[in-house]
Each structure stands twice: as structure tokens, then as C-alpha cells.
Amino acid sequence: MATDGLLGRHVECEVLDHILGDIREGLSRTLVLHGEPGIGKTALLGYFGAQAAGCRVISVVGVESEMELAYAALQQLCAPMLDGLASLPAPQRAALTTALGIGVGPVPDRLLLGLAVLALFADAAAERPLVLLVDDLQWVDESSVAVLAFVARRLAAESIALVMASRVLRPDTATLPTLEVRGIKPAEARALLDSALLGPLDAEVRDQLIAETRGNPLALLQLPQRLSVLELAGGFGLPVAERLSEAVEDSFRRAAESLPESSRRLLLLAAAEPRGDSALLWRAAARLGVPPDAAAPVMEAGLAEFGTRVRFRHPLVRSAVYNSAALTLRQQVHAVLGDVVDARSDPDRRAWHRARATAGPDDEVAEELERSAERASARGGLTAVAAFLERATALTADPGVRTRRALAAAEANLEAGGFQAATELITVVERGEPTAGDRARVDLIRAQLNYMTDRGRDSPALLLAAARRLESIDPVRSRATYLEAFSAGMFAGRFAEGCSRSDIARAARAFDRPRLGDTDDLLLDGFVALYLDGNASATTPLRRAVDAAADEAAPDIRSLWLAHVAAVQIWDDRGAEELALRRLMRARSSGALGGLPAALNSVIVWRTFSGVPAEVPALLQEFEAATGDTGGGLAPHGALIAAAFRGDRSEFSSLAATAKADVIRRGEGVGLTICEYAQAVVHNSEGDWPAAMATVRGAAETLEDIGASAWALGEFVEAAARCGAIDAAAHAVEKLSEMTGAAGTDWALGAEARARALVSDGDDADSRYQEAIERLERTTMHADLARTHLLYGEWLRRARRRTDARTHLRAAHERFDAMGMRAFTDRAARELKAAGSSTPKRVGTVSPDGLTPQEAQVAMMARDGLANIDIAARLFLSPRTVQYHLRKVFTKLGISSRTQLHRVLPDTGD
Structure with missing residues (x-):
């Protein structure tokens, strides 16, 4: 297919042609073009749109000044398809209309919003293939990018092409298919350069230009226009040390400066109003006394087109014109644009223009920005909320109001992930006139910043201090902060600095909080009892908390997680799995994107323990997609444990190396315990008991990590017993029994009976193995049951009871094989062979x-x-x-x- 005049772009055009072919066959494709400014990304998008005959083509261009406006790009992209809103499910329709500002409703979660956009695109593509083009992605607002990345990861068979161009790969799109656009080859570069020259060029100068531009097409077309005939002939004045994008922008700036004054003013107006609304532009131009004929010189210079919409030749033209203008001129055009924007239909854009036009404090504009922040909050535009409030703070003169707005802006930035901005804003609060309540909120923000960025070490102490300070100011928030401190303490584990979980528990017990009787109250009581009074005292309140979470109509995601942790602590296997699944369903159904990766982690672990392997690969795939959607750095504990149980040493080793280094760096003690436990599972599955014992010794001595500590103790007992270290194994059994005895469930007592069997002899060992099997058969812990059959069969073989041994070894082998636990399957096969039995044929029906x-x-x-x-x-x-x-x-x-x-x-x- 012809490349439509694009010199040197045969490879890129071929890729784009294949995408068009695929979407015409009913498939969907995504591509991110990336490369330096002027390299040809915009031209490739234009080629793609021109070749898309018979397709519906919708395009949008990111603009730097719109980066703070939530869903600005998404609004432009969806606008031509809004006639399809009626076909969306009601929750999705409400989320989308709220985000786009054409409806009123609760803050839309990005996951639900992503589904709405995906459905809207898919419905539009049902009529004919849909081509979506996004240029200058690096300047698209974060809210829109998050939704587009979500959609891109889920496109498969909708006849949709989503092609985006960016100077750099943004983190939220880095996992999508990409194509780097590089400079064209020297032969094509010479041809392109010759096409831009008006006279002869010295050969050495030509080579120098080609070398310096590195084949950048825009530079090849623009830079010769900056040089005089003598410079071109002799090679003087070449921009050797200039950055390429600056040089290209400079060429556009020079072209703009050569225009008449009225044309320059018109061009600056267009650069300051990124939507390209011609009617709005000409209303503003009239107020500045710019005549309609001012557009002609701009178009003759090839810098912009003025039609039904204003289109710049290249985004660098816009940035060159805007950034080179004096601040007073930029303020003047923003003031005029703010006056002509309709305050009823587009109040946020009006507020933003007015804010950019204001040099000093302006209470009226600050109030307008605050109202815009409220509207952005209702649409779920966290970055927009933060930007509006931050600018409102800067324009506020009254110290008390400035402090209030700075505190609100800091909290908004914290929620939006603007950690540096949040840090700077709480400094503004502290230098102002903060009340006692303000200081308490600052303490909480500092603690949460530490927890979010570091996850461990001193986060529990900081959250504890914040909880104490909030007690008399906001008791409900104080209670939530105590629970958050417990969460941080659970993550930090052995790495906690400044306070222990017992310190948190003592402070929470002394807190005379209002009793609401909900799940959070019961959880707080249970964790306080656990860390102050021990397992026996904590079992009843934790059981009540688990039951309350199961019965409560709509506990939040955090409460479901803590209730799941409580279920693990009291050895309630069914409760733990049900709460994990409920948490996942809540995250999916409500669109709680932030909680989805952690919820998937828990379900992967419990599906692995329960021996439900067919679901695990898809859950792992969903976890990877969800972490991509959130940009979260959550350690893949589920993947780690699943790989350990599968006996996939190669995958496990790769995961473990990264995960272990990561949790140590962040100070996540529980993460290190999980890593050591999982590594011990691998060693025990292979019969390498000395390695297992050495690996898990540290974790077995750390008894504060809920769930993980008990699992580590179980692995240590098996490894130590098989190494002949009976005293060490017996000591670990006593530690384990302190947990299991208090719980009294079949899972707990089955695990304890198996551990005691490993350090026992004769009839005592025999009866304990049988008790363990009997109890575990009444649980969902099928992997534990299979391992108990294996250990019992091995013990029976060593006791020369080969017939009985074969029965249990065969049961273990069948279960391991069905669950895809390959290393354990091989261990059972070796034992069967030693017991005089042939190895059953492997079934393996995972997928x-x-x-x-x-x-x-x-x-x-x-x-x-x-x-x-x-x-x-x-x-x-x-x-x-x-x-x-x-x-x-x-x-x-x-x-x-x-x-x-x-x-x-x-x-x-x-």
C-alpha cells in the first residue's frame, strides 16, 4: 500500500495497514507510537486515518494546558458517540455521564467508568469499524489516560483500533503494544531535505544537517528555514548544541514572530484555548480587536488552519507560540477567553482561564476554582480536584481560608497520588493559621504519605500518633486511623520501627470511642484483644467481626480485607475464602479499582490452598492487568504461592528474587515471611529439607504475621523433623499449638495434629496422622489434606507398612496431580515406587x-x-x-x- 508521501516510513505504515486489516476482520488492536518531537508520529496518525476508508474515525489531541482538567480528552473522544448512552447499563451510563459532566451522580469509580467507555466504543463499532486516534498522549489528562489504558487492555474482538502517539511512554500505557518511531534513513532524509530547500546546498552542510537532525522529518523541513543562504552554503551557525525539540520550536517561533501583530495575537489566542472552538476564538478575537483577515497570514505561513475548528500544523507550533509570549500577554488572552466562555455550560474551563489570567490573590476566582473542584470531585477527577484546589490556595489572601484550602488540596493530592505536591501543601498549612484539627489532619496526611510511599517501618508509629491526635477532634476518623495503623503494623511486621502492634492496641483500648457496633468496631476490639491478651481472648471478638462482615450489607473494601485477616487468624478456612471472594466481587461490581489487585492476591492464595487450579491462571492474568490499571506496586504474593505449589521452580525463582528485594526495600515484614514460607514449600516439595529448614527459620521465629507465621511454622516442623532436628521441630509445634488450640477449628486442629505426628513415634504418630486426615477432610484445605496423605504414606513406608503406605501415597499422588502440584506429584511418585507400586498415569486437567x-x-x-x-x-x-x-x-x-x-x-x- 502506498505510504501517502511519508518518506522512509514503509515499516511503520505496514504495521498500521495490518491493524486496519485486523479490525476489518472483526478483531481489535491497540498501538502506542512513541518518539521524540517532530519524528513523524502525527504524520503516521494522519496516514492511518486517511487509509481507514469505511471506518468511523475519531481523533483527539492532548494539550498541555488541559492536563489538569479531568476527562477533558475522554470528553472529546466520546462526544460523537453519546447517542449510544441509552444502550449502556444504568450504572455504567451514570458513571460516564457524571465523569463527562453531563449528568449528576456519585463519584464514578474508574473501573465502572472504564466498562462504560468500553461498552460505548464496542456499540459504536458494531455498525462499522471504529478508529480512535490520540495524539500527544503525554499531555492528555491522567483521568482520561487511565480509562483509555483500561479499555486498551481489554479490547479483543470489537473491530476497534486505538492508536496513540506520545513523546514518552507513560507508566499506565507502558504495557500496551508499542512502536518506536525513529529518524528516517539518510537517503530518505536527503530527499526530504532537498524538498525543503529553495536553492543549492553545500554537500558537507547537507551531511551535517542530516547528522544533527538524526533523520527527524520535522527538523529537516524546518531548520533550513532558520539559516541564511550564506550559512547554508558555508555551514556557519548550525545548531550543534541545541536540543532538537527546542530547535524545531524555535523555528516555529521565528515564523510566528514574522507575522503581523494582529495575526500573532490571533495565534496566541488559539494556543491558549486548546479545544479549537472557532466560534469561541472569534468572540475572543473581536474583544481584542483582531479582525477576521488576521487568519490569512497564519495559514499562508503554514502554522495553523482556521475552519470549523482551529488546527495547528503541529503541537510544537502551539507550545512555541504560547511559551514565547510574554506573561502579561498570556494573562490578557486568558482573561478574554474567560470572559467569553459560557459560565453555565462550561464553568470549569472559564474558572481555569480566569485563574491563568490572575497574577495575585483574587478571592472571587479562588472561590470559583473551589466550586470547580467540587464538580471535579463529583466526576471522580482526582487530579483535577488537586489542581483546582492548589491554584485556589495560591490565589487566596486570607490566612485562615488559605490554610483550609491548602489542607484540602494536600488531601486531594494524596488521594490522586501527587505525593510531592501534598508534602509542599502541608508545609503551607503549617506556616499558616492551622487549628488543632488542622494539625491533626496534617499528622494523618504525613503518616499516610509515609505508608503509601514506604509501606512499612515507621508507618505504624506515624499512624498511631495521628490516631491519638484525632481522638478528641474526630472520633470516627480516629477509629479508622487506628485500624489503618493495625494494617500498617501487619505489613511492617518484624521491620516496624517506633512502635509495635501491642503499642497500637494499648492506645486503641484506652480510646473511649463512640460505639457504633459495626464491623469496624468489632475488628478493633478483636485486634486489641489479640495483641494484648493473646489468641484465646481474641478468638470470640474476631469471630464476631468475621460474622458481622459476612452479614453486613455493604462493608467497604478495607473492612472486608481486615475481616478476611481475622478469619485467617482464627483458622476459619471457609470464612477466609468466602470473605476473599466477596471482597473480589465487591471490587469488581463496584468498580473499586484500587482494591482489585489486593483482592485478587487473596483469592489466588485461597484458590491455591483449596486446590482449585483451573481458576488460578485467569486470576493471575487479571491480577497483572489490574496492577497495570492501577499502577500499583503490590507484591505478587498470590503468584508467588501459586508458583510454589505448582512446583514451577523457574517461574518461582524469578518472582521470588524480585518480590523479596522489593519487600525488604519497603520494609514489609509480612511480605518477607510470605517469601520465606513460599520458598520453604518449594524446598519441601523437592525433599530438600535442610534448605527448607534454613530458609524458613527466621519466619518461624516471627509469630506476629497473621497467617504467614503459622504457615511458616508448619513448613519448619516438616523440614526440621525430616532433618532429625526433633527438639527444634517440637518447640515449633508448641508455638503452633498456641494458635491452633485457641481457634479449635478442624483446619487448626488438623494442622496441629499433623505437626505433632511429625515429632511423634509409634501409635501416637499413627493416630495423629489419622486425626489430621479426618479433620482436614472436613475443610476446604485440599492442598493441606494431600500433603498430610503424603506425609502419612511416607511414615507408613518407613514403618514397613507398605500396603497401607501405598493407599495414602496413591491418594496424595492423585490429589497433587489433579491440583497441578507437579513437584509434590513427583515426590509422591518416588515414594510409591519405593513402596513397590507403579506410578499412576498423570492426568493434569488444569486447562x-x-x-x-x-x-x-x-x-x-x-x-x-x-x-x-x-x-x-x-x-x-x-x-x-x-x-x-x-x-x-x-x-x-x-x-x-x-x-x-x-x-x-x-x-x-x-
Whole structure:
């Protein structure tokens, strides 16, 4: 296909042509073009749009001055498709209309909003393929980028192409398919340069220009215009030391400066108003006395076009014109634009223009910005809230009001991830006139900043101090902060500095808080009892908290997590798994994007413990996508434990090295315990007991990490007993029994019986193994049950009871094989061979007939009776993508309908 005059872009155009071919065949594709300014990204987007005959093409350009306006780019992209709003499910429609400012509702969560945009795009593409082009992504507001990245990761079979261009790869799009656009080759560069020259050029000068521009097309076209005939002939004055983008911008600046005064004023107006609204521009121009014929010289110079919309030749023209103008001129055009923007239909843009026009304190504009922040908050535009409040603070003269706004801006920046700005703003608060309540909120912000950026070490102490200070000022927030301090203490574990969890518990017990009787109250009581009075005293209040969380209609994500932790502490396997699943469902259904990765981590762990392997690969895939959506740095504990149980040493080693270094750096003691526990599982599965014992010794001596400490003790007991270190193993058993005896559940007592069997002999060992199997059979802990059969079978073989040994070893082998626990399966096979039995044929039905993880997940949901639209909502896909996956499932499994899925898919129930 012809490259439409794009010299040297055959490879890039071929990639784009393939994308067009795919979307015309019903598939979806995403691509991020990236490269330095002027390298040709915009031209490639233009080529792609021009080649998209028969497709619906919608484009948007990011503008630096709009980066603070929440969903500004998304609004422009969605505007031509808003006739499809009626077909969206009500929650999605409400989220989208609220975000775009055309409706009123609760703050839309980005996950729900992402689903709405995905559905809107998919519906639009049902008529004809949809091409979405986003230029200058580096200047698109963060809210829009987050939604577009979410959508991009879920496009599959909707006939949609989303192609974005950026100078640099932004973190939230770095995992998407990319294509770096580089300089064109010397031969094409010479041809392009020659096309821009008006006269002959010295050969050495030509080579110098080509070398310095590194094949950058825009530079090749613009830089010769900056040099005189003599300079071109002799090579003097070449911009050897200039940065390329600055040199190109400078060429545009010079071209603008050569225009008549009225044309320069018109160009600055256009640069200051990024939406390209011609009607608005000419209203502003009239107020400045700029005549309509001022546009002609601009267009003749090739800098911009004035039609139904204003379009700059290149984004660098806009930045060159705007940044080179004097501050007073920029303020003047913003003031005029603020006057002509409709205050009713677009109050936020009006406020922003007025704010940029204001040099000193202005209470009226500051109040207007504060109202804009409230509207942005209602739309869920956290970065916009922070930006409006920060600017409002700067324009506020009254010390008390300035302090209030600075504190609100700091909290908004904290929530939006603007940690540096939050730090600077609390300094403003402290230098102002803060009340006692303000100081308490500053303490809380500092503590939360530490927790969010470091996660461990001194975060518990800082949150404890904040909770104490809030007691008399805001008792409800104080209670929440005490629970947050417990959370931080649980993460920090052995690395905590400045206070222990017992210190937090003593302060919380002394706090005479208002009793609300909800899950949070019960959790606080339970954790206080645990860290002050011990396991026996904590069991009852923690049990009440777990029950309350299960019964409460809508506990928040944090409360569900703490209730899950409580269930683990009291060895309630079913409660722990149910709360983990409920937390995941809440995150999915409510669109709580921030809580999704952690919820997935928990479910992956419990599905692994429960021996439900078919679901784990899809959950792992969803975890990776969710961490990409949130940009979170959460350690992949679920993936680590799943890899350890699968016996996938290569994958485990790669995960463990990164995870261990990360948790040590951040000071997450519980993360280190989990890493050591998982490593011990790998060593024990391979029969390398000395390595397992050495690996998990430190974790076994750390008893404060809920769940992880007990699991580590279990691995240590097995390793030490098999190494002959019976005294060390017996000591660990007594530590374990302090936890299990207080809980008294089948899981707890089964784990204790197995541990005692490992340090016992004769009939005592025999009876304890049998008790462990009997108790664990009544739990969901199928991996634990299989390991107990293995240990009992090994003990029986050593006791020369080979017939009995074969029974339990065979049971262990079958269970391990079904659960995909390869290393344990091999260990059981070796023991069976030593016991005089042949090894059963491996079954391994984790992912039948080569289904991908996502196909398996879709297939199992369809098998369980969910409709495509329900599967799409749960997995954050479009219904067309679900149908696409199901067609592939039917082909791979050799079936023709959903009703046949029960026959061919493995049962993953408990």
C-alpha cells in the first residue's frame, strides 16, 4: 500500500495497514507510537486515518494546558458517540455521564467508568469499524489516560483500533503494544531535505544537517528555514548544541514572530484555548480587536488552519507560540477567553482561564476554582480536584481560608497520588493559621504519605500518633486511623520501627470511642484483644467481626480485607475464602479499582490452598492487568504461592528474587515471611529439607504475621523433623499449638495434629496422622489434606507398612496431580515406587485442551449459567469479546453449544 508521501516510513505504515486489516476482520488492536518531537508520529496518525476508508474515525489531541482538567480528552473522544448512552447499563451510563459532566451522580469509580467507555466504543463499532486516534498522549489528562489504558487492555474482538502517539511512554500505557518511531534513513532524509530547500546546498552542510537532525522529518523541513543562504552554503551557525525539540520550536517561533501583530495575537489566542472552538476564538478575537483577515497570514505561513475548528500544523507550533509570549500577554488572552466562555455550560474551563489570567490573590476566582473542584470531585477527577484546589490556595489572601484550602488540596493530592505536591501543601498549612484539627489532619496526611510511599517501618508509629491526635477532634476518623495503623503494623511486621502492634492496641483500648457496633468496631476490639491478651481472648471478638462482615450489607473494601485477616487468624478456612471472594466481587461490581489487585492476591492464595487450579491462571492474568490499571506496586504474593505449589521452580525463582528485594526495600515484614514460607514449600516439595529448614527459620521465629507465621511454622516442623532436628521441630509445634488450640477449628486442629505426628513415634504418630486426615477432610484445605496423605504414606513406608503406605501415597499422588502440584506429584511418585507400586498415569486437567487462561475463565462462567453480558461485567470485557472467546472455546473443545460445557470442563467446586 502506498505510504501517502511519508518518506522512509514503509515499516511503520505496514504495521498500521495490518491493524486496519485486523479490525476489518472483526478483531481489535491497540498501538502506542512513541518518539521524540517532530519524528513523524502525527504524520503516521494522519496516514492511518486517511487509509481507514469505511471506518468511523475519531481523533483527539492532548494539550498541555488541559492536563489538569479531568476527562477533558475522554470528553472529546466520546462526544460523537453519546447517542449510544441509552444502550449502556444504568450504572455504567451514570458513571460516564457524571465523569463527562453531563449528568449528576456519585463519584464514578474508574473501573465502572472504564466498562462504560468500553461498552460505548464496542456499540459504536458494531455498525462499522471504529478508529480512535490520540495524539500527544503525554499531555492528555491522567483521568482520561487511565480509562483509555483500561479499555486498551481489554479490547479483543470489537473491530476497534486505538492508536496513540506520545513523546514518552507513560507508566499506565507502558504495557500496551508499542512502536518506536525513529529518524528516517539518510537517503530518505536527503530527499526530504532537498524538498525543503529553495536553492543549492553545500554537500558537507547537507551531511551535517542530516547528522544533527538524526533523520527527524520535522527538523529537516524546518531548520533550513532558520539559516541564511550564506550559512547554508558555508555551514556557519548550525545548531550543534541545541536540543532538537527546542530547535524545531524555535523555528516555529521565528515564523510566528514574522507575522503581523494582529495575526500573532490571533495565534496566541488559539494556543491558549486548546479545544479549537472557532466560534469561541472569534468572540475572543473581536474583544481584542483582531479582525477576521488576521487568519490569512497564519495559514499562508503554514502554522495553523482556521475552519470549523482551529488546527495547528503541529503541537510544537502551539507550545512555541504560547511559551514565547510574554506573561502579561498570556494573562490578557486568558482573561478574554474567560470572559467569553459560557459560565453555565462550561464553568470549569472559564474558572481555569480566569485563574491563568490572575497574577495575585483574587478571592472571587479562588472561590470559583473551589466550586470547580467540587464538580471535579463529583466526576471522580482526582487530579483535577488537586489542581483546582492548589491554584485556589495560591490565589487566596486570607490566612485562615488559605490554610483550609491548602489542607484540602494536600488531601486531594494524596488521594490522586501527587505525593510531592501534598508534602509542599502541608508545609503551607503549617506556616499558616492551622487549628488543632488542622494539625491533626496534617499528622494523618504525613503518616499516610509515609505508608503509601514506604509501606512499612515507621508507618505504624506515624499512624498511631495521628490516631491519638484525632481522638478528641474526630472520633470516627480516629477509629479508622487506628485500624489503618493495625494494617500498617501487619505489613511492617518484624521491620516496624517506633512502635509495635501491642503499642497500637494499648492506645486503641484506652480510646473511649463512640460505639457504633459495626464491623469496624468489632475488628478493633478483636485486634486489641489479640495483641494484648493473646489468641484465646481474641478468638470470640474476631469471630464476631468475621460474622458481622459476612452479614453486613455493604462493608467497604478495607473492612472486608481486615475481616478476611481475622478469619485467617482464627483458622476459619471457609470464612477466609468466602470473605476473599466477596471482597473480589465487591471490587469488581463496584468498580473499586484500587482494591482489585489486593483482592485478587487473596483469592489466588485461597484458590491455591483449596486446590482449585483451573481458576488460578485467569486470576493471575487479571491480577497483572489490574496492577497495570492501577499502577500499583503490590507484591505478587498470590503468584508467588501459586508458583510454589505448582512446583514451577523457574517461574518461582524469578518472582521470588524480585518480590523479596522489593519487600525488604519497603520494609514489609509480612511480605518477607510470605517469601520465606513460599520458598520453604518449594524446598519441601523437592525433599530438600535442610534448605527448607534454613530458609524458613527466621519466619518461624516471627509469630506476629497473621497467617504467614503459622504457615511458616508448619513448613519448619516438616523440614526440621525430616532433618532429625526433633527438639527444634517440637518447640515449633508448641508455638503452633498456641494458635491452633485457641481457634479449635478442624483446619487448626488438623494442622496441629499433623505437626505433632511429625515429632511423634509409634501409635501416637499413627493416630495423629489419622486425626489430621479426618479433620482436614472436613475443610476446604485440599492442598493441606494431600500433603498430610503424603506425609502419612511416607511414615507408613518407613514403618514397613507398605500396603497401607501405598493407599495414602496413591491418594496424595492423585490429589497433587489433579491440583497441578507437579513437584509434590513427583515426590509422591518416588515414594510409591519405593513402596513397590507403579506410578499412576498423570492426568493434569488444569486447562483442558489448550484453553488460554481467559478462555478457561469465560468457559467456566458460561458453564455455570452466566450470560455473556454478566460474564463481561465480571471480567471487565465487552460482550463481543466474551462471545469471541466462547467461539474459540467451542472449537478447541469440539463442542457446539454452552450446554455441552458441563461435559467437557473439569469440576472446580470444593
